Amino acid sequence: MPSPGVTSPSCIYACTRFRVRRTTLLPREAYLRIMRMSIPEVIGYLSRQEEYRQHVLDLAHDFSGAQLIEEVVNRSLARSFRHAMATAPGDLHTLTGEYLNRWDIANVMAILRGTVHDIPRHQIRDLLVPAGELDAALLDRLLSFTNCGEAIEALQGWRLYPVLAEYYRVCGERGAFSRIENDLYRKYYADLLGLATTGCSGCRELIAYLRFEIDITNMRNLLRLHCAEEACDLATIDRTMIPGGRIPIALFRRLYGIEAEGEFVSVFLETNIVPVLAQAVRELRQDPDFSSIDAAELVWQRWHRRRRPVHEVEMAVTRVRLHQLEALSRRHPFSVLPVLAYLERKKYEVANLRAIARGKAFDLAPERIWQYIVL
Amino acid sequence: MPVDDIKPTRAGLLIVRRRLALAERVHRLLSMKLDGMMLELVRLTEEAAEERRTLEEKYTGAREMVAVAAMMEGATGVLLAALSVEADPSYMAGHRNIFGVRLPDLEPVMVRKTLDQRGYGILGTSSVIDDAADAYEELLMAIIATAEREGGVRQLLNDIEKTRRRVNALEFKVIPELTELRRFIEDQRDEVERQEWTRLRRIKKIKAKRTGGL
Numbered sequence: 001m002p003s004p005g006v007t008s009p010s011c012i013y014a015c016t017r018f019r020v021r022r023t024t025l026l027p028r029e030a031y032l033r034i035m036r037m038s039i040p041e042v043i044g045y046l047s048r049q050e051e052y053r054q055h056v057l058d059l060a061h062d063f064s065g066a067q068l069i070e071e072v073v074n075r076s077l078a079r080s081f082r083h084a085m086a087t088a089p090g091d092l093h094t095l096t097g098e099y100l101n102r103w104d105i106a107n108v109m110a111i112l113r114g115t116v117h118d119i120p121r122h123q124i125r126d127l128l129v130p131a132g133e134l135d136a137a138l139l140d141r142l143l144s145f146t147n148c149g150e151a152i153e154a155l156q157g158w159r160l161y162p163v164l165a166e167y168y169r170v171c172g173e174r175g176a177f178s179r180i181e182n183d184l185y186r187k188y189y190a191d192l193l194g195l196a197t198t199g200c201s202g203c204r205e206l207i208a209y210l211r212f213e214i215d216i217t218n219m220r221n222l223l224r225l226h227c228a229e230e231a232c233d234l235a236t237i238d239r240t241m242i243p244g245g246r247i248p249i250a251l252f253r254r255l256y257g258i259e260a261e262g263e264f265v266s267v268f269l270e271t272n273i274v275p276v277l278a279q280a281v282r283e284l285r286q287d288p289d290f291s292s293i294d295a296a297e298l299v300w301q302r303w304h305r306r307r308r309p310v311h312e313v314e315m316a317v318t319r320v321r322l323h324q325l326e327a328l329s330r331r332h333p334f335s336v337l338p339v340l341a342y343l344e345r346k347k348y349e350v351a352n353l354r355a356i357a358r359g360k361a362f363d364l365a366p367e368r369i370w371q372y373i374v375l
Numbered sequence: 376m377p378v379d380d381i382k383p384t385r386a387g388l389l390i391v392r393r394r395l396a397l398a399e400r401v402h403r404l405l406s407m408k409l410d411g412m413m414l415e416l417v418r419l420t421e422e423a424a425e426e427r428r429t430l431e432e433k434y435t436g437a438r439e440m441v442a443v444a445a446m447m448e449g450a451t452g453v454l455l456a457a458l459s460v461e462a463d464p465s466y467m468a469g470h471r472n473i474f475g476v477r478l479p480d481l482e483p484v485m486v487r488k489t490l491d492q493r494g495y496g497i498l499g500t501s502s503v504i505d506d507a508a509d510a511y512e513e514l515l516m517a518i519i520a521t522a523e524r525e526g527g528v529r530q531l532l533n534d535i536e537k538t539r540r541r542v543n544a545l546e547f548k549v550i551p552e553l554t555e556l557r558r559f560i561e562d563q564r565d566e567v568e569r570q571e572w573t574r575l576r577r578i579k580k581i582k583a584k585r586t587g588g589l
Binding site: 066067070074105106109110113114117119124126127129174175177178179180181182184185186217220221223224225228230232236240242308309311314315351354355358359361362364369372 | 438439441442443445446447449450451454455458459461462489490491492493494495496497498499501502503505506
């Protein structure tokens with residue numbers, strides 16, 4: 001049942017604003033134009049865009065080249081996301097805050113690692129993207145602490161603090177940070193799914209979207225674990241898989257032990273990843289005959305040779321997922337979905353500009369760079 | 376005893392002969408060592424060239440992987456993953472003996488790491504970070520292997536140069552000088568012997584004349 005807050009006029013107003021903001025993002029033609037520019041020309045182009053102009057002026061004396069572009073787009077992302085948080089009312093605000101928590105996780109982990117490994121604070125500050133709930137002032141305060149425990153104590157008000165509290169005593173020990181990071185992300189998805197089950201408008205679709213994201217992430221991580229030189233035990237699989245997806249973790253455990261093509265393909269075909277993967281590869285290779293079985297066999301080839309996923313295919317899957325999210329947001333215009341669609345689109349606009357800048361800095365061919373653009 | 380101090384006596388001749396025999400034996404051994412070292416150098420140089428080619432390929436691959444990682448995750452994402460490293464890669468330096476030459480033997484320590492040892496969380500990163508980490512670990516392994524081979528070649532070249540100087544010194548200086556000295560002492564001794572013989576004959580003649588005169 002939709003909650004009264006979501007269908008309120010403020011919600012309709014907020015969703016409309018996000019849809020309008022969505023239209024202000026860079027269109028496909030703009031990327032085509034940027035692809036033909038050199039890095040200084042890209043900086044010039046960004047300085048003419050209202051969204052980026054001020055950040056270019058602020059950062060131009062500290063950074064240059066591709067680094068300047070990356071810093072500018074990161075600042076713009078942080079500003080847009082904080083603005084989104086301020087715009088979203090009621091339940092939308094809570095969900096948006098929860099969704100943006102992943103930026104806080106990245107920031108907190110960078111600060112904790114920097115504190116323990118004694119990395120210069122200004123270097124850590126450059127890596128922070130304050131796009132979540134933790135604002136720049138709090139992050140600056142966290143940077144001033146000299147040990148891990150003090151930083152964790154200062155985060156008592158953070159919604160993921162309980163996870164950090166569990167590691168208070170072992171913080172800084174070898175291997176602890178990766179466990180903290182994994183647990184934070186597992187809790188992040190659990191909380192997000194928990195909030196989405198409150199019954200808001202579009203939450204059912206949001207849950208489906210999140211569960212699919214979890215499945216994709218789990219499958220990708222299973223491939224990563226499988227292609228590692230050392231065999232991992234089932235406890236490691238349990239520790240690194242995110243619960244809550246549509247594919248049960250037991251199936252991933254089963255997949256990990258399979259070394260026969262027929263069995264692997266038949267088990268993999270049961271998952272909901274296959275149709276999306278097939279569609280992504282169809283679009284990537286312009287091959288309309290690429291079927292689900294072909295997709296399962298493609299994954300088997302990587303699995304069998306202990307190779308990681310092909311990055312271009314990963315990007316193609318991301319494109320398909322984004323299109324699905326946008327289609328859902330159009331179907332549920334006054335729900336949390338338009339907000340998420342905008343946040344994701346903005347994230348990928350930033351990722352696209354960054355990819356172009358970095359690709360040009362490394363002298364990669366434009367066709368190669370284009371494969372990493374999500375439109 | 377310096378060569379100049381050797382007297383043209385039987386004892387001197389014995390010393391020179393002993394020295395000459397020793398010098399010829401050392402020359403023969405050093406020549407064999409030189410040949411062996413040259414063969415080892417050829418083998419090691421080929422290996423070093425192969426390692427260098429591999430290193431260049433791995434460097435290109437690593438640059439490409441880090442480019443892709445920077446494109447997908449941003450320099451920020453790559454640096455965050457790099458900050459997670461808890462154990463710095465290093466190497467243990469030892470040596471192995473080839474023809475008495477100490478060649479470096481470098482053993483990588485914590486260069487190739489497991490996912491757990493890398494320090495970053497799997498859920499906070501993507502597979503492109505693994506690929507970049509793999510590529511750089513391979514690059515470090517190649518750097519260590521190349522350093523070992525090229526260090527070995529350099530060490531071997533130094534020793535070949537040293538040994539060649541010794542062989543040349545023996546062949547063109549020590550042995551000819553000792554041979555010359557031996558000939559000189561033998562000539563001197565022959566001369567002394569002839570003088571002695573002549574002196575004895577003369578004395579004998581004088582004695583015979585005196586005996587005949589009485």
